[in-house]
Amino acid sequence: MSIPLSKLETDLVGTIKSIHAGQELHRRLSGLGIRTGIRIKIIRRSPFNGPMQIRVGHTDLMLRPADAAHIEVCLAS
Amino acid sequence: MKRIAVLGMPNTGKSTLFNRLTGAGAHVGNWPGVTVDLLSAKILLGDAMVEIVDLPGFYNLHGFSEDEAVVRHFLETQPVNLLLVVLNSSQLDRQLALPLQLRDLGIPMCLVLNMSDEANKLGVRINTGKLEEALSAPVLSMAAKFGTGIEKLKGELNQLLHKHPELVHANEATFDQDIRIEHELDSLVHQSVTNPISLPVSMTDKLDRVLLHPWFGLRVFCFMMFLLFQAIYGLGTPLQDGMGWLFDQIKTDLLVPLAANWPGPVKSLVLEGLFDGISTVLTFMPIIALFFLLMAIVEDSGYLARAAFLTDSLMSRLGLDGRSFVMQLMGFGCNVPAIMGTRIMRTPALRTLTMLIIPFSLCSARLQVILFVVAATFSPKAAPIALFTLYLASFAAAFITALLGRKHYKNREPLLLELPPYRLPTWQFLGFEAWRATRQFMAGAGGFIILGVLMVWFLTHFPFNVPAASGQTLAGGISRALGPIFAPLGIDNMLSTALLFGFVAKEIVIGALAVIFSVGPTELSSVLAHRLDWVQAYSFLLFTLIYTPCLSTIAVLKQESKSWKVATVAVLWPLTLAWLSSFAFYQTARYFL
Secondary structure: OEEEHHHOOOOOEEEEEEEOOOHHHHHHHHHOOOOOOOEEEEEEEOOOOOOEEEEEOOEEEEEOHHHHOOEEEEEOO | OEEEEEEEOOOOOHHHHHHHHHHHHOEEEOOOOOOOOEEEEEEEEOOEEEEEEEOOOOOOOOOOOHHHHHHHHHHHHOOEOEEEEEEEHHHHHHHOHHHHHHHOOOOOEEEEEEOHHHHHHHOOEEOHHHHHHHHOOOEEEOEHHHOEOHHHHHHHHHHHHHHOOOOEOOOOHHHHOOOOOHHHHHHHHHHHEEOOOOOOOOHHHHHHHHHOOOOHHHHHHHHHHHHHHHHHHHHHHHHHHHHHHHHHHHHHHHHHHHOOOOOHHHHHHHHHHHHHHHHHHHHHHHHHHHHHHHHHHHHHOOHHHHHHHHHHHHHHHOOOOHHHHHHHHHOOOOHHHHHHHHHHOOOHHHHHHHHHHHHHOOOHHHHHHHHHHHHHHOOOOOHHHHHHHHHHHHHHHHHHHHHHHOOOOOOOOOOEEEOOOOOOOOHHHHHHHHHHHHHHHHHHHHHHHHHHHHHHHHHHHOOOOOOOOOOOOHHHHHHHHHHHHHHHHOOOHHHHHHHHHHOOOOOHHHHHHHHHOOOOHHHHHHHHHHHOOHHHHHHHHHHHHHOOOOHHHHHHHHHHHOOHHHHHHHHHHHHHHHHHHHHHHHHHHHHHO
16 A cells, blocks of 8 residues: 655655656656655654655655655555 | 866765865856856866866756756766766765766766765775776775875876876767666665665764754754854954945045045045945955855755755745745845855756845844934834834845745745755865855956946036035936935935935945935934934835845846846835835825824
């Protein structure tokens, strides 16, 4: 079962199943190492529904929930 | 001449490496068709002069951002001998994608695995031999921040230049095809990089728990901004005043006696036009250097990205991002460096919108005028309220501008910022940043500012046989002509002449008023108190706060945006908004009071 990354709970790890984004966002994401099969951990969320801090490998990134909604993940064991 | 292009993703220490290689001699070069400033320097490598060009940080050779387009355009049009590709050692799992993309360009490469100290700490092990073999390019491990490995790198570059003496054009076909490298990347990372199974809880994680805490984080942010503002205001303003004092001394002790026998108009041109213009430019030097020093600390330490994280939810609603807010706050010290500081934002639309809201920040120059007029015309009890509401008006003007402008300057790029580990910046790097920004301001905006000061001098002094700034001068004529426009705001001709002076620098308004009323600064208070009631005074202050930013601000806006259109908007829109605000306030107040 997959959920949008924006709905993944803080401190949980998800594996990217698919990315439903335009070419522009898609290429930017892949440049940052976010692509299918990669594991993402949600570190924290900023106040007032602001961006979320995610960890991919050794990189910490911030991402707005609206953009994260385009990324489908399934819970990693 | 031989040429090396330095490329890499953001946050790889690319600029630090470039600085280490080239020293302080780097300058902004002009490249045909390239819209952003590129630093380049000529250095002696072995027996030959080599030009080193620092290309903007980018994530994907096939990406759509402006920086990515700049890199592509540069590689398409400029032949180079060598690509120096800088990678962050601890992020090779994704950064190796870059050399895989670049490899197909057919230009010899040299790879630097930078920040090896951080990778060691994290327990990342790298097999450089395997990388060299797979990418058929030499691979060097180093920590540019500490200067380790620089001499070795220079030797390697020298050897490579002997091996590849010809300038090569990139194989253009590669720019169009976005080949799937993901599989190759995975196997390359698998072969050459060993990551620890679990990451140790780092210092950065611990700091983030406090600094990004939903409750503490915003408070620490406010405190940090307060400190920064205090540093700029508390150190920068006295420095600026000190420079001003120095120039006054030079003027009265050296120039005035020297010019004693010169004909009136020439004397006035040199003393009140040219000299004041040059000293206006020079008095900005310390504040710009200080600002960039502080900004470099905030940015390189990794805190700026955190500030963006904390304030994004408010700013994204205005079509801006958290970094805009930091720059806007810095603008309360001085607008000029804050506008130059927007260069950290790499999206043109976002950057332009931020540059358009910064001039509404109530800077220290305007504060001088406001404090003087408020003290003269308001009761001690009402004065703080007047000041506070003007600060509110400053934010309101900026937010209204953002709301109106966000449709036109639509920011299409997603906010995908790295939160780099906290790092201590090096003094050398801070020095470079401060020095470069100051030099760029002098070269880019200096001439424009001097011309503007000369123009205002001419308006307020011609014809030469009447008292300066009086009703008979050109400026007086303009004020009379504009009288009907200012009358509904409660601003008379004498006050509007002072506003014309204020275009040069807002703090001049008080001095100009003293000249216009032909009184000393001490009598000016009572003249103002006598001539203006509080409604008129407040309307005048509201106008002073919002109207056309000072000449230096316009000059850097033009320099940074490289667009006359943006500079024109930055002149006309605040004028319109100032008029509307003062009109609304004055007419409402007069109706009720």
